[in-house]
Amino acid sequence: MTVRKNQATLTADEKKRFVDAVLELKRSGRYDDFVRTHNEFIMSDTDTGERTGHRSPSFLPWHRRFLLDFEQALQSVDSSVALPYWDWSTDRTPRASLWAPDFLGGTGRSSDGRVMDGPFAAAAGNWPLSVRVDGRTFLRRSLGTAVRELPTRAEVDSVLSISTYDMAPYNSASDGFRNNLEGWRGVNLHNRVHVWVGGQMATGVSPNDPVFWLHHAFVDKLWAEWQSRHPGTGYVPTGGTPDVVDLDETMKPWNDVRPADLLDHTKFYTFDS
Amino acid sequence: MPDISRRRALTAAAALAATATVATVVAPAASAADHEHPMPMPGTFDEVYKGRRIQGRPMSGGGHHHEHGGGFEVLIDGVQLHLMQNADGTWISVISHYDPVSTPRAAARTAVDELQGAPLLPFPAN
Numbered sequence: 001m002t003v004r005k006n007q008a009t010l011t012a013d014e015k016k017r018f019v020d021a022v023l024e025l026k027r028s029g030r031y032d033d034f035v036r037t038h039n040e041f042i043m044s045d046t047d048t049g050e051r052t053g054h055r056s057p058s059f060l061p062w063h064r065r066f067l068l069d070f071e072q073a074l075q076s077v078d079s080s081v082a083l084p085y086w087d088w089s090t091d092r093t094p095r096a097s098l099w100a101p102d103f104l105g106g107t108g109r110s111s112d113g114r115v116m117d118g119p120f121a122a123a124a125g126n127w128p129l130s131v132r133v134d135g136r137t138f139l140r141r142s143l144g145t146a147v148r149e150l151p152t153r154a155e156v157d158s159v160l161s162i163s164t165y166d167m168a169p170y171n172s173a174s175d176g177f178r179n180n181l182e183g184w185r186g187v188n189l190h191n192r193v194h195v196w197v198g199g200q201m202a203t204g205v206s207p208n209d210p211v212f213w214l215h216h217a218f219v220d221k222l223w224a225e226w227q228s229r230h231p232g233t234g235y236v237p238t239g240g241t242p243d244v245v246d247l248d249e250t251m252k253p254w255n256d257v258r259p260a261d262l263l264d265h266t267k268f269y270t271f272d273s
Numbered sequence: 274m275p276d277i278s279r280r281r282a283l284t285a286a287a288a289l290a291a292t293a294t295v296a297t298v299v300a301p302a303a304s305a306a307d308h309e310h311p312m313p314m315p316g317t318f319d320e321v322y323k324g325r326r327i328q329g330r331p332m333s334g335g336g337h338h339h340e341h342g343g344g345f346e347v348l349i350d351g352v353q354l355h356l357m358q359n360a361d362g363t364w365i366s367v368i369s370h371y372d373p374v375s376t377p378r379a380a381a382r383t384a385v386d387e388l389q390g391a392p393l394l395p396f397p398a399n
Contacts, residue, residue, distance in 0.1 A: 172359045
């Protein structure tokens with residue numbers, strides 16, 4: 001059974017195996033398919049139309065399944081690898097070990113945002129960006145520039161205390177747990193972290209930065225924590241909602257999996273704590 | 274890269290300077306009011322920002338399959354920037370997708386800031 005661990009607790013060997021598996025997916029071309037899929041959904045999910053991957057109740061189960069696909073791809077390279085998560089409410093500065101050269105590398109240089117160290121730096125030659133929205137082919141970051149602070153644990157707790165999963169109109173204007181976690185409303189958790197990292201993470205092609213997976217693995221863990229706190233409440237809506245994935249409707253692009261199939265993460269993996 | 278005449282650039286820059294503290298000029302109401310997007314059409318703009326031409330205007334012709342700007346489009350040096358309007362009336366672009374701003378012009382300027390001179394790539398037209 002896969003155990004997803006806090007990135008801060010990984011051994012040097014676990015970090016190396018994770019990085020090597022990611023680089024192998026990149027080399028084989030499989031990695032860029034994930035970037036492409038994400039960008040297609042982010043450009044087509046709209047508040048007034050069909051919405052599946054973002055700004056909708058299925059934001060959480062969609063990303064859970066997307067991460068499962070990616071994790072299975074990693075495990076096809078190295079079966080010992082699991083997705084780590086980044087608790088950005090604790091490891092909240094550019095000095096965190098997450099950003100060290102033996103893991104994801106650090107922030108970008110000021111002139112052009114280019115990441116200069118670590119296994120994903122353009123100079124290492126193993127991380128060319130081919131699915132992109134502009135002419136630049138190198139990984140960029142600007143940690144803590146566009147927004148100064150990552151969410152605090154108190155802000156996370158305030159969102160976990162919201163007892164309703166989601167609310168009509170089931171989009172970026174909704175109240176409820178999902179949209180406060182996604183960040184279009186309230187203290188802003190998930191969206192703000194994308195902005196804090198900067199570079200490609202702030203764009204529609206955000207999976208170009210491997211931190212995307214660690215960010216979403218923690219967002220996914222927060223969904224599990226919310227379920228533990230609110231055992232009597234669950235995913236909504238439960239039927240007949242235009243443009244929105246109801247509990248028992250299948251989700252694109254897989255078309256064979258429903259939110260109902262993804263509510264219990266322990267069928268697929270557990271967390272270290 | 275489209276040709277921008279010196280006169281045009283100067284005119285745009287002068288217009289920008291002259292209107293810097295003035296509210297956005299209100300464009301005529303959208304022609305085909307899109308019932309899916311009942312919010313008012315944003316103001317048209319055409320200026321040079323940090324050396325790059327940014328334009329915002331109601332879309333001409335049929336709506337693009339991938340376009341979710343409510344019938345409004347933004348171009349940077351003539352290349353369309355994928356734009357989306359949120360339910361609360363704010364805007365995002367594919368360059369800055371998690372950080373809403375109040376107008377398409379602000380989204381265009383943010384994109385220019387983020388691009389740091391790099392060319393925008395046309396998004397897939399499928």
